[in-house]
Amino acid sequence: MMLLMTDQNSLWQNHLLNSLSAANYERFFPHLELVRMSLGDVLYESGDEVRYAYFPTNCIVSLVYVMESGAPAEIAVVGDDGMIGVSLFMGGGTMPNRAVVRSAGYAYRLRASILMQEFNRFGGYRNGALHNLLLRYTQTLLTQIAQTAACNRHHFVDQQLCRWLLLSLDRLHSNELVTTQELIANMLGVRREGITEAAGKLQQAKLINCRRGHITVLDRQGLEARACECYQVIKTESDRLLPSLQSASLMTHIPLQKCGLVKKCELLSNRHDWMK
């Protein structure tokens, strides 16, 4: 808990939660739990009833479709800009994909029922800020997935790697990713050796630096220049639909230690074979 009271508070925020109205926020607050998310934790499995909505802070969660062959494919990536569990309010309750933690950290979570109640809250003609915010977020998710589809079809592995690194970078608070090349390969649905080669090129161009299990970004602009258009499309749409992400934060004004205890997220399973 002490960690939470340091000046690193900015590391423990989620921009969707931040941009809630004070009223919404007050109602959520008592129900928010800060949970630890470890690499490989599965938040929901394909077809599982979603029990919690997760709002990542400094972790990254991937939505992954697992092919019948067992090969994974990353559909979208969620960080402190978003939430896991849109099927709760979209009405399906489940999704035909898996949500898995691919970069460890912390997230706030909320019981499904609490989120639903707030989403559907009375407001005369629907004007619920939360309702609109979550739908706008869902549209950015839609765009991200659509862009992934196009990107998978047309762009080279090098470009896709740049996109992937940039999307990850935007959701972390550091220029260092803790990831193996094999994990990246699984996310992009390509061969591990393909990533080795692409990363090698980027390293030669002094854009990144690779260590065993670590990738440090040296030249962000250079990466952007080398990435395919998809990164910018996703980013632009996200900035457009969720401008509040840059605005002042409520959460910094409410002592975080009032929030539910930090607990290890008790999940379905911690599958370290999740890429298989």
Added chain:
Amino acid sequence: MMLLMTDQNSLWQNHLLNSLSAANYERFFPHLELVRMSLGDVLYESGDEVRYAYFPTNCIVSLVYVMESGAPAEIAVVGDDGMIGVSLFMGGGTMPNRAVVRSAGYAYRLRASILMQEFNRFGGYRNGALHNLLLRYTQTLLTQIAQTAACNRHHFVDQQLCRWLLLSLDRLHSNELVTTQELIANMLGVRREGITEAAGKLQQAKLINCRRGHITVLDRQGLEARACECYQVIKTESDRLLPSLQSASLMTHIPLQKCGLVKKCELLSNRHDWMK
């Protein structure tokens, strides 16, 4: 107009409209226009403010992302099971892709303001049937797009062609598609010759029959067996979230000629170079 009064009424329905409550339906009815949709009509361009929601009956509309290179990529396909213009109620107003008619026919359309008003209609705790219906539909769209992403990454052109044919077939009311191989190639984002080859194989296997600009499906089950898993995932999720699509229809009980006049859809432009 006479066409509308024949016993072919079943051709002129949209399942989302059909599954509206009577009250919703009554309010929509005066505002529905039946419009003709020609091949290549663009319903909205990437970034355009959406002015109408379209509910296809016997036509097919593709959501297409056009790469900077000019190469198109189909993101999702919409027929009488869905609608065009989810960004209206999702809050974005625009989308970074294009909606284009890829199989001619008719659609009902509704001014954006009418749809919005109904979507946001007062209902105490949100219980609007339309609200929930459209969100569930949007989730199926999300699934379709996600599946496209995975499919683009992992499956062979042959399998993708089967998926594409099946998705088209489900949205038409005939076993004959009026399409060129070049159009299919553009939708799948592959080479025209690739489609020629794949279609050749399917023809040899007696699954389809190709004529100039026409593809007739001979053996639907055979196609399903040859398609990748993606088709079933999309179909299953759609059936789960929109079971009403199989239920009785209100529209058959309301004389269709009371509906707004059939008019040629005056659109942005009829771009026959839309694949370029």
Added chain:
DNA sequence: GGCTTTATGTGCGCTACCGCACTGACGACA
């Protein structure tokens, strides 16, 4: 019926990426 337009079929060299087998080496941990 003859002409043009447009869709389809084919061949050929090329490239991005795959699958596999193997080497090397970093870094955690005893």
Added chain:
DNA sequence: TGTCGTCAGTGCGGTAGCGCACATAAAGCC
């Protein structure tokens, strides 16, 4: 400090799909 598991790098043959250049033929159009 030494050991060992895991991660990164390399080489090689194979292949799905690309880009291009044509030949062929079906449908539409005077």
